[in-house]
Amino acid sequence: MTDIRQFLRDTWRLARPYWSSEDRWAARSLLGVVVAMNLGLVGINVLVNRWQAVFFNAIQEKNAAVFFHQLWVFSGLAAAFITVAVYQLYLNQMLQIRWRRWLTDRYLNAWLSDRTYYRMQLMAGDADNPDQRIAEDVRLFVSRTLSLSLQFLSAAVTLVTFVGILWTLSGPVTILGWRIPGYMVWAALLYSIVGTWLTEKVGRRLVGLEFDQQRYEADFRFSLVRFRENTEGVALYRGEKDELVTFRQRFANVVRNWRDIMSLQKRLTGFTVGYAQLANIFPYVVQGPRYFAGEIALGGLQQTADAFGQVQSALSLIVDYQLYPQIAEWRAVVNRLTGFEAAMARSHPVPGSEHIERLAGPDGISLQGVDLNLPDGQPLLNGVATHIGSGESVLVTGPSGAGKSTLFRAIAGIWPFGRGRITMPPDARVLFLPQKPYLPIGTLREVVSYPMREAGATDAELREALETVGLPKLVSRLDESENWAMQLSPGEQQRIAFARALIQKPDWLFLDEATSAVDEDTEQRLYALVKERLASTTVISVGHRPTLGAFHNRRLVVRPNRDQAASLEEATATT
Numbered sequence: 151m152t153d154i155r156q157f158l159r160d161t162w163r164l165a166r167p168y169w170s171s172e173d174r175w176a177a178r179s180l181l182g183v184v185v186a187m188n189l190g191l192v193g194i195n196v197l198v199n200r201w202q203a204v205f206f207n208a209i210q211e212k213n214a215a216v217f218f219h220q221l222w223v224f225s226g227l228a229a230a231f232i233t234v235a236v237y238q239l240y241l242n243q244m245l246q247i248r249w250r251r252w253l254t255d256r257y258l259n260a261w262l263s264d265r266t267y268y269r270m271q272l273m274a275g276d277a278d279n280p281d282q283r284i285a286e287d288v289r290l291f292v293s294r295t296l297s298l299s300l301q302f303l304s305a306a307v308t309l310v311t312f313v314g315i316l317w318t319l320s321g322p323v324t325i326l327g328w329r330i331p332g333y334m335v336w337a338a339l340l341y342s343i344v345g346t347w348l349t350e351k352v353g354r355r356l357v358g359l360e361f362d363q364q365r366y367e368a369d370f371r372f373s374l375v376r377f378r379e380n381t382e383g384v385a386l387y388r389g390e391k392d393e394l395v396t397f398r399q400r401f402a403n404v405v406r407n408w409r410d411i412m413s414l415q416k417r418l419t420g421f422t423v424g425y426a427q428l429a430n431i432f433p434y435v436v437q438g439p440r441y442f443a444g445e446i447a448l449g450g451l452q453q454t455a456d457a458f459g460q461v462q463s464a465l466s467l468i469v470d471y472q473l474y475p476q477i478a479e480w481r482a483v484v485n486r487l488t489g490f491e492a493a494m495a496r497s498h499p500v501p502g503s504e505h506i507e508r509l510a511g512p513d514g515i516s517l518q519g520v521d522l523n524l525p526d527g528q529p530l531l532n533g534v535a536t537h538i539g540s541g542e543s544v545l546v547t548g549p550s551g552a553g554k555s556t557l558f559r560a561i562a563g564i565w566p567f568g569r570g571r572i573t574m575p576p577d578a579r580v581l582f583l584p585q586k587p588y589l590p591i592g593t594l595r596e597v598v599s600y601p602m603r604e605a606g607a608t609d610a611e612l613r614e615a616l617e618t619v620g621l622p623k624l625v626s627r628l629d630e631s632e633n634w635a636m637q638l639s640p641g642e643q644q645r646i647a648f649a650r651a652l653i654q655k656p657d658w659l660f661l662d663e664a665t666s667a668v669d670e671d672t673e674q675r676l677y678a679l680v681k682e683r684l685a686s687t688t689v690i691s692v693g694h695r696p697t698l699g700a701f702h703n704r705r706l707v708v709r710p711n712r713d714q715a716a717s718l719e720e721a722t723a724t725t
Contacts, residue, residue, distance in 0.1 A: 520570030548708030
C-alpha cells in the first residue's frame, strides 16, 4: 500500500505542471469532453443491460414483434456507442499529443539549460539514457496516464451504476440460516478480491522487469548508434570482433530479461485468462437455481449475468490480462522519469554550496584561488591565480592529462568540481573551439554558422569563410543536408570550426588543441588568419606544438607535481 501511495504521488507530481500550465484551459476542456464521452459509454451500457431483459424475455415468450423491434433498438444503441467511442479515442489522442509536446519541451529545456546534460554525464550513477527517457518514457507516461486513468474512472462509474442494478436483480439468498440480500453483489466482490490478490502475487515482479527491459533496450540501441558514429575508427582498429562481442552482450541482456518477462506473463496470462473465462459462467451458476425455480425469467437471468460481469470487471480491473502489464509498464515509466528529474536536480549545486564563484568584471579574465578536482574528488589543479587582459594572446602548455582542457571548461562555466573565483567581462562574445568540433546533422549552412542558426550569416560570408580556411570544394554544398561529422575528415572539421570563428568574430576565442588534426603549415595559416581577421579578439590556446609560440605573446604552463595537484605558472623566457 505504501508503494502504491508513493507511485500515485510521483505520478501526480509529474502530471501536475501541465494541468496548471499555459495550455491548461485547452487541456482541461479536452479532458472534460473525453470524460463526458467516457461516462456516456457507461450510460449506453446501462441501456444495453435493460435492453437484454426485454430482448431475451421476447425470445422466451416467442414474441416475434417485440424481438424484431428490439433489434432496431439495439442498432440505435450500437450506432451511438460506436460514434461516442470513435470520437472519445480521437479527442484522447489529441490530448495526448498536446501533453506530450508540452512535457517533451519542458524536459528538453531542463536538460539543455545551464548545461545540465553535460554535468549529468560527469556524475557516475545518474540516470542512464536521457535520450530514451525524453523520447520514449514521456510518450508512454502520457499515453498510459490518460488511458489507464480513464479506464479507472469508467470502472468506478460502472461500479456505482451497476451495483444498484445487480442488487435489485439478484434478490436475497439464505445460507446456513443467514438471509443475505443482494447476494450477487457480495459474490462479485469476493470473486474480485480473490482474483486481484492472486494477480498481484503472481505479477509483482513485472514492474521491475519492465523497468530493466527499457534500460537494456536503450543500452543496446545506444551501442549501435555509437558504433555508426565511429565506423572509421573501428575499421582502422579492425575492431569488428570486439564490437560484435559488445553487441551480443548487450542484446543478451535484452533477451534474458525478455525471457523473464515471457515466463512471468505466461503464468500471469494463464491465471487471468482462466479467471476471465470463469467469470463468464460464474453468474449463471450462482443465479441458475432461481431461474430453474421460476423466480426469474430468461431476460432477468441474462440481465443479471451482464450486470454481474460489469460489476466484477470494474472491481477486478487490475486482473485484466492485457491491462496488468500496462500498469506494470506505467509504474516503471513513472520510476524512470522520477529518477531522471532527480538526476537533473542533483546536477545543479545546492544554493550556497557553489564553490566556483563566477563574477562579472570589466577588465579581462581573472582567476583567483581556483582549485579544480576530478568528479571523484581527486585534486587536479590547485591555487590557480592569473589574469588575462583584453587583446592578449596566451598559449597554455603542459603534459597531456595535466588539466589544461579542464581549466578551459572551468572558465567556460561547465566544470562544477572545484572552488575559487573566476571573473569575466559581462556580455562578452565568447567562442570555444574544442579539439573535436561538434557538427550537427543538417545543411552545411547550419553547420558552419552553428550556433547562430537564428541570426545566421549571408551566403557570401559563408562561402568566403570556407574558401579562406581551405575548403573551396564545400562552397557549392551549402544547401546539402548530411551527417557532416561522417562526411568530413577530422582536419576538415577543425577548419570548419575556424570558419565559424571568422564568421562570428568573438571577443574571446578559446582554442583547445583546435589544430591537432591538421599539418603544421595549415595550422600556421589558420592562426595567421585569426591574427589578421580577428585582430581585436583575445586568443587563448591550448597546444603542444612549439610552432604555436610564434602566434602568442604570453605563455602559461601547467606543471604536474609529484603526489599533488598540478599548478599553473607563468613561463619564463628560458622555459
